[in-house]
Amino acid sequence: MLLVVGLLLPFIIHGGANEAAIKRELAADGDLTAYVDIFTGTHSGGNNNPAAARPFGMVKLGPDLLIQGTDSYSGYLPKGKFSGFSMMHEQGTGGAPKYGTVAQLPLVGEVSNPLSRITVARNGNDEASVGYYKAKTSQGVTVELSAANRAGIYRYTFPSSGERHVLVDISHILPSFRGKNFGQGYAGGEITVFPDGHYEGHGVYNNGWNRSPNWPIYFCGYFENTPQGNKTYASSNGDASIEQASGSAFSNSSDVRIGALFTFNETEVISRVGISWLSTTQACQNLETEIPRGTEFSQVVNDSKSAWNKEVFSKITTSATNVDSLTLLYTSLYYMHLIPTNQTGENPGWKSEEPYYQDIFTFWDLFRCGTSLMQVLQPVSYEEQIRSLIDIWRNEGYLPDARSSNYNGRTQGGSNADNILADAYVKGVRGKVNWSDGYAAMVKNAEVQPPNNDPDPLAQDSSTKEGRGALPDWKQYGFITPSYTRAVTRAVEYAYNDFGLYQVASGLGKHDDASKYLERSRNWRNHWNPNATSLGFSGFVVPRNLSGFQSISILNAKGYWNDPCYEASPWAYSFTDVHDAEHMIDLMGGHTGFEKRLNTTFEKSASGTIFDPSNEPMFTIPYLYNYINRPELSVLQSRTVAKSQYSVGVDGLPGNSDAGAMQTWLLWNMIGLYPVTGQTTFIIHSPWFDSLVIDLGAGKTLNITAKNGDNNGDSKFYVQSLKVNGVTWTKSWLTWDDVFAKGGTLEFELGSEPVQWATGVLPPSPAS
Incomplete structure (x- = not known):
């Protein structure tokens, strides 16, 4: 009963008259996935990823839509054409798209040039529930998707007439049209189709928002149906694809795209794919462990729902009956558990007995309330995540503020992993965490400026890969001059970071360090200009140099990488350092002045409201x-x-x-x-x-x-x-x-x- 209703749930959600009753019936049977609306927040810049996925899973199997000039951050767009259905995506991010790798695309009819960046229009609305995604193409193919942690399954239902193909395009990625050096690149790869019809290979990719150098991802794919035929192809500089006689294609160049086209007699085709960061052998092992040959598509869907119910949704239960509120509750739980990715055992960088999590995108977004909730709801996983952060420092030299494709970057403001480690420490996360190493990692952030070996085109003054790029000013002057970009943002966040060091140093009995970092945590005050005014209020954090404070628009100086204030105004950043709240309140005019300033933040005016709920x-x-x-x-x-x-x-x-x-x-x-x-x-x-x-x-x-x-x-x-x-x-x-x-x-x-x-x-x- 649960399986049938679960698979029909997308139809119920988007128009069934008995939606609420059916959701309650499913939930009463223990299936809280009934309250998850997969498409919540997928439009209007929410960038939620509606792909089929498991909690913290490496695979997020979903559609990649293409509209020229529009970035598809998580692969999904409400409009556009399908460029593929790929295994790897991020969740809800801005910045620029990442991944969209290990992709397939079903095609009908003659395909003369399969690597010509083919796209296929959508037919109707996509449908989805937890662990399940369904779409129809304009060529009459129904695509259904589900996922395990490191493997995924496709079910294609082709029309009764016409040639039936599945294209595996190694060069497929999510493109970026923003410029700003954000776009991903394809750098080569290889694919081999074996006599039994299964295929293995890898692709090499680079860049994206975190500016990572070349990284490989390995894949291993099987079709439950025996292909009628298959061909491997290579295409150079947009020329017609050339069939490879050997059943293999290889390239170490971004100029040569490679792929394979499989042709089938049957109208229903099942495709199973495993991925790995280590090798094709491991990709095949992941596939056979998680989705072995003969596994029913419906079983993968049900196993996914069971995982979400057991590992996530059962963490919060309520007597509430309002369906909208319950949908917000469980949909929010769903979307906070897609990343970071649990990649333990799949770390290509170093061998370690420690857990390994990546796809941190980013702590600048998450440190204020996201990681604290993760500790409450997932204490076992959260301890692993803390251990992973420290192990990244052990082996790469710095804690990440963001990380994807096994590479740190970008750091937007402070070294905010410091805040997260401090939060975990004071709330008693111990277990197998080595806090001596954890504190050493924090000290590295607080004392050693990261090298600027590969200057960021958007902020060439200092490294954005990791650490605190503006540290020399912070240590010498106690403030950050405009010689460094994002000076105000960095200053208020460096102060918060230093408070984190004070907390851990105090707990470890390092009293001299504690005194030092407590004093440094007050240095946000050095950016406080009591004479800066806005809307009748005096006193705000502003840029300053060695000669004094600089003028700036308190309400409108919401800039980007090269500006003093990153993505928020001085009005907002003046409220940041709550570890020093009593002093902040005094600077803002005591309790009365502080309340008036807060009230003004939420007042509506002709120009809008100062408070921006979209801004962390x-x-x-x-x-x-x-x-x-x-x-x-x-x-x-x-x-x-x-x-x-x-x-x-x-x-x-x-x-x-x-x-x-x-x-x-x-x-x-x-x-x-x-x-x-x-x-x-x-x-x-x-x-x-x-x-x-x-x-x-x-x-x-x-x-x-x-x-x-x-x-x-x-x-x-x-x-x-x-x-x-x-x-x-x-x-x-x-x-x-x-x-x-x-x-x-x-x-x-x-x-x-x-x-x-x-x-x-x-x-x-x-x-x-």
């Missing part, structure tokens, strides 16, 4: 009212953002998902807490549901109840009173040890009007 540097701002004991305003502003900017449907995100960063912000809003990364502090606001249970692992749970709420978070969302572990609570914050370390309970009483329930001490401000 603003994620924490709605919750800062708690630092002046006005949590009811944190609830009001954050709930308004959540309810107005997030929704079920293709336009359901306010901006790029950014590897699930947007979804984690929404999930914290549903939970009723917000993490202060690098500290054990959690800001208290208000939960959406009457009851919510979070499985913390090792038999621990956090039980959250809300009495007198509306069980959807729409109106009765103001806290009237709160008990933490049965004890009346008057602080607007709590700590990791209160409810997460051993589990706990939060008992809210909610109402439609605000009351002053928080009368206790303010949230910590350690640097103040």
